[in-house]
Amino acid sequence: MALPVGLKVSTSLFLCPHLSIYSFSYLILLGLAIAFCFVYQLVAIDGLSSSSLVLFVACLGDTKVLAAVYGPKAGTRKNENPEKACIEVIWKPKTGQSGKLEKEYEMILKRTLQSICILTINPNTMTSVIIQVVDDDGAVSTAYFCHFTNTLLPCAINAACAALVDAGIPLKHLAVAICCGLAESGYVILDPTKLEEQKMKAFIYLVFPNSVLSVLPNGSLQKKGGEPLEHGIITSFTQGSMSVEDYLHCLERGRAATSKMSDFLRRSLQPQLPSDSSKAG
């Protein structure tokens, strides 16, 4: 029931930073990987409940992930708080059975999405987010017997966030995710490819809030008593060891880069809102 409708397809060229950056210099955006975002609409088969079905494809370079959102559906799982809405994440790997790595991804995604959704609006409901990995740009096999590709998780978070927006699930703000790789020499590389991954000693996954203020140019940032909201971090997930300075450098670089990504995400989601009256139900 997927329907790539001319109205709803938003193909935007997204160029994300794909380059080594040393700590002093500011972001020089040369050499960028192309990311496309396609939106398909699953035809709503469910006439009874108000399920919103949305399929969102996010590609970051060669990594491609599909995200679909079903919900809100009635009833939560047994252990969940019925006073709040619940989010369920199902991660489907490209080949093979779901294992521990997939469970870990599901957990990270669930907690990240829970912090951006307004859970008090629809109590005692469940929203399912299903992630399907289509292309993972090769994998880095580590010593832990698990293939871990480093742009998968940020790609999935971006896709899931966009799918939630398209489905109309109430959100506090958007989220934008990025992966930073740290080389031995102290270089920070954003969004590393498969080859670059092999040279990294550590990785950091960061998810930043993507509110309107974060995409405004620097001059008009308004600080409300202390740090602005968009300097917060929703999720930080690290692999490997690094010094505190390196981590803080990565944070700054990542935040600077995500302002461009935030802009792109907003722009690609926007045309859908006014023209599309209701996909739900």
Place this chain on the structure above:
Amino acid sequence: MEQRLANTWRLTVNEKKFIETALQSDLRIDGRRPFDYRKVTIKFGKEDGSAEVQLGHTHVMAFVTAQLVQPYRDRPNEGTLAIYTEFSPMADPSFEPGRPGESAVELGRVIDRGLRESRAVDTESLCVLSGKLVWAIRVDLHILDNGGNLVDAANIAALAALLTFRRPDCSLGGEDGQEVIVHPPEVREPLPLIIHHLPIAVSFAFFGNESGMVIDPTHHEEAVMCGRMTATLNANGDVCAIQKAGGEGVLQSVIMHCLRIASVKAGDITENIKKAVDSYNIERALKKVKRHSTSKPMDVDGAGSNSKEKHNFVHQKGINTERLKPVDEERNANQNDNKEDETKLLETNRETKDEKNFIGAPSSWNVNS
């Protein structure tokens, strides 16, 4: 579990009656005639052995991977082919994650019988060391969207993926010739699988009250139908498998009629698949040709434009390219150079999309020049 059942979509009685009545006059709700197939679109992924098929609203993806394993004891000279079906909850709210349900298992078995038991894929060529190591081919089918007739779509996806899959070349080496060396794709060109014929599954739906039968039922028609039959045939007219699991009884003459129609449809679909695979192979061969890279640094602020403008970027980049090249030649410890070197290499990597050119890349990462 109750939640899933509660979320199952049900057709109203009015809709059911409408579909049945329309079929009595040979009208289908999507405007097709009773023996018309929906449009089949076959797309291939970046890697070898991944295919995506769209049959109307039904959306299926197939991935093929291979691994070296020990063979079965009673078949020491043959490789294995295994089909795994995943009914993703994305496809339908009633699909549960976790263990495959009844229909998932049935789908897997029908495709398995068509492919493996009819010896479409040659398993003897998958043997590396008799009795010790053989290639095990694994086909993962992901159902992404349920628009009806999953079997046919999944079958086409599996075939397309198997036809474009390339397994690594391996040779025997070592002192006693017992060691197997698997060559990476950069060193030796990977080999395609040997596929003798293409078994195509064609599904029929039977309706009671003299409504007759239709081919390629949609989701709505599947909810109304009384019985279904899947016939797997190849273009040579061989019947590879027939699956009619319960449902309404039909006359023998009807079954024979179905088989005749199915053989015609199988021929059409085979043509379709072969055309798509051929164009993919041509593209793949073109990619292997090493071309002189044109570095394309791109401006992120132009990111509001649609993909047509991508081609216009080349003009802008001409200037940037000139700037990069002379810098490339100097090898000092200036940070800018390293950035731009990296850029040039990254762009080269992206341009050619061929791992043969990557061999130089890691070494030039050396920052302390």
